[in-house]
Structures are given as structure tokens and as C-alpha cells.
Amino acid sequence: MRTASFAGPYKAPPMSLLAMEPLRAVFDFAAAKLGSRAEPVGDGHAVIVFPGLGGAPFTTSHLRGFLKDCGFDAHCWGRGINTGPDGDFDAWLAGLEADVRAHHERSGRKVSLLGWSLGGIYARELAKRCPGCVRQVITLGTPFASMRGATHAETVYRLLNGDTSQLTPALEARLRECPPVPTTSVYSRTDGVVCWRGCLEKRSATSESVEVAASHLGMVTHPEVMRVIVNRLAQPEGTWKRYRRRRLPH
Template identity: 70%
Template sequence: MTSTQTFPSSLAGSQAPPLSLLATEPLRALFDFCAGKFSDAAQAVGDGHPVVVFPGLGAAPFTTSPLRRYLGESGFTPHCWGRGVNTGPEGDFDAWLDGLEADVRRWRADSRRAVSLVGWSLGGIYARELAKRAPDCVRQVITLGTPFASMRGATHADAVYKLINGSATQLTPEMEARLRACPPVPTTSVFSKSDGVVSWRGCIEKKSPQAESIEVTASHLGMVSHPDVLRVVVDRLAQPEGRWRPFRQRAA
């Protein structure tokens, strides 16, 4: 089930999901993966343009393979981000983004087409920031369970980051405000109220002529394989370049 949502921009008091949801994430992700395996076959609706997929925090490239495979079967040209396991930004955030921006500009130059960016969880932060830095190269951005609007205290991912890097992220108020700003390209945020890792309220983008939020029923870990998520991503990517329109729920 999918639906579009509009919520107030204020996220004061947002909290991390209940531990009960977090505890069931692995099992629910398995169900999401199985549902994706047995869902309807992909339809070749894409125009072949490049789509770069960024994994979530602590995730290896193979974790996004169900999504990338589905994108390929749907007629797009999917690319893994090419940086291995996502352990978070290294050193200065902007200096680290320089390398990712160079990759995006290379994909743009090689294909001679604007590139769509799909980011899962923390990977969605990268996608949004890259679209702000290189809007001339980016066709649209789609984030999956990315809490760009509430990064502090509204996610269980801080503990994972600390485990990987030995310290928690250092988010200044200025950085938080920057991350909340919407990219200057068509932007879709996919979120789930049953997300056990991040607060769904932190994934809501302020509605505008080129920005939207779409609700699905999926686990956080299963975002890249849930059939509803796959269909939403393909629907968004299949729009003709320069003719983006908000998502419209199809009748069952």
C-alpha cells in the first residue's frame, strides 16, 4: 500500500522508533525480501538513463542489488555507488562529498544524460547533497527511509555509526538546517510509519511543485526489496525528463 502525505514542517519532539519495532526489523525485512522475490515481474518502462543507488549506513553494495536488478529489468541503467560498504563520511563532509560529486559528473559525461540518484537511509543524505552541488547533472532524487528533517535523537542509527567509526556524528544546528533544505531538482521521499530504525516524521519533505513524500508499508531494512517501494521508484524514474509530476495512487 502506498499513499502521498502532507505534514507540518515542525518536527519538535521527534523521537526514535519504539524498540519493539527495531527488534522486529530483521524478520520484517526478510518478509519484505520474500515479497519482492514473488511480486509481479518488472515492466520495461524506463528510458535507459543512469540511476545511481547509494546504500544505507553499514550496508554493503549487495544489499541494494534487489533494487538495482529491478531497475535494470525496468529499462534503466543502474549503478552502484562504487565505494563499497557505507561507513559514513570520512573527515570533512564537504571534502568527502567532492569525490562523490566527481563520480556523478563522470556518469553524466559518459552517458550524456542527467543522472537520477536513489539513496537508502544515510545514502539518501548523500543523494540530496549531491543534487544541491550538481543540479545540472541530476535529473531527480529519491530517498528511502532517509531522516533528513530530523537527524538528531530521532534515529537508532547513531549507535551503528558509533560502532563503525568509534564516535557519534557531530551535527551542528547549521548542518542540520542544511540537510533539511530540499534539493533544487524533483525530489521524492519514501517513508514508512513501521520503520524501526528512523523516525518516519523525519523523512517528510515539505510539499512543493517538485517535492513530495510517499508512504509505504515496509521495514527500514527491507526498503530496497519491498514490492511497493520498487514500484514507486520505477514510477518516479519513468517520467519523461523535464515533465515530473507528483505521484498519484493507482486504483487497486
């Protein structure tokens, strides 16, 4: 499967934003250390975290640690560095699906799936394959609606994986479809890696798009993103409502 997916009018972010990504990510991480305060609001249900393209487990370790401190049973996806699907996409997804089903069977509770960038594609597709096991999906900077020519990640994908032969119009259409479970797409208009418009999910009774001010590389540490994630995960199962930002007192 290739990272490019949907042909459309969208363009990749300006090179100026891309160039600023590493520095902005450092600031986002620093802000997380200073401004992210864990609150014990979790109910202990399992949350599987999928890293972005080229991401090793350590890239989501801060996020997983924060979620554990908030009372959630956060897990790494368990596949090491995310170099993209290995071999046939659906056959490869079957292995990840088995993991989701195993977490569900062990706990007797539905599992939340949290995916960053390309990892969000996995989360969305897994929720479509086993919706009875999935409580909700949250994606961070995942351009499921348009990646062809609208991201700066395609070259990296080719270097890591090289297999760009599997994408078809049918698969493109499938990836655009919203999972049949509550779904939140977190995006940033100043994302330097992917076009933010490609991250917009159609609004419905069980789906939403939430804007933040994070960099793409800083999505997994930015304090505002952390607040959104925890707010979404803390909702009692079966009572999902769209995100509402807290109003600051006058």
C-alpha cells in the same frame, strides 16, 4: 559527520518495531521475489544507488537488478560499505560529486540519485552541489528532517565511523533544505529504525513524500517501494509530477 542531525520533538521508533525489523525484512524480500514484476518502462538513463549505514553493495543488488530489468542503467555507488563520510564532509562529498559528473558526461544525460537511509543524505547533498547533472532524487527511509534522538542508527554509526564532531547548526539547517531538483521521500510509519516524521519533505511543485508499508531494512526489496521508484524514474525528463497511486478496479 554524525548520523544525528536535527534536534526536535521526534523520538526513535518503539523497541518493539526495531525488534521486528529483521523478520519483516525477510518477508519483504520474499514478497519481492514473488510479487515484483519488472516492466520495460525505463529510458536507459543512469541511476546511482547509495546504500544505507553499514550497507555493503550486495544490500542494494536486488534493487539495482530490478531497475536494470526495467530498462534503467543502475549503478552501485562504488565506495563499498557505507561507514559514513570519511574526514571532512564536503571534501568527501567532492569525490562522490565527481562520480555523478562523470556519469553525466559519459551519457550526456542527467543522472537520477537513489539513496537508502543515510545514503539518501548523500543523494540530496549531491543534487545541491551539481543540480545541472541530476534528474531527480529519491530517498528511502531517510530522516533528513530529524535524526538527533530520533533513530536507532546512532550507536551503529559511532561503531563504524566514530567521528561525530562535524555536525553544526548550520549543517543541520543545510541538510533540511530540499534539493533544487524533483525530489521524492519514501517513508513508512512502521519504520523500526528511524522516526517516519523525520522523513517528511515539504510538498511543493517539485517535491513530495510517499508513504509505504515497508520495514526500514526491507525498503530496497518491498514490492510497493519498487513500484514507487520505477514510477518516479519512468517519467520523461522535464515532466515530473507528484506520485498518484493506481486505483484498483471495482
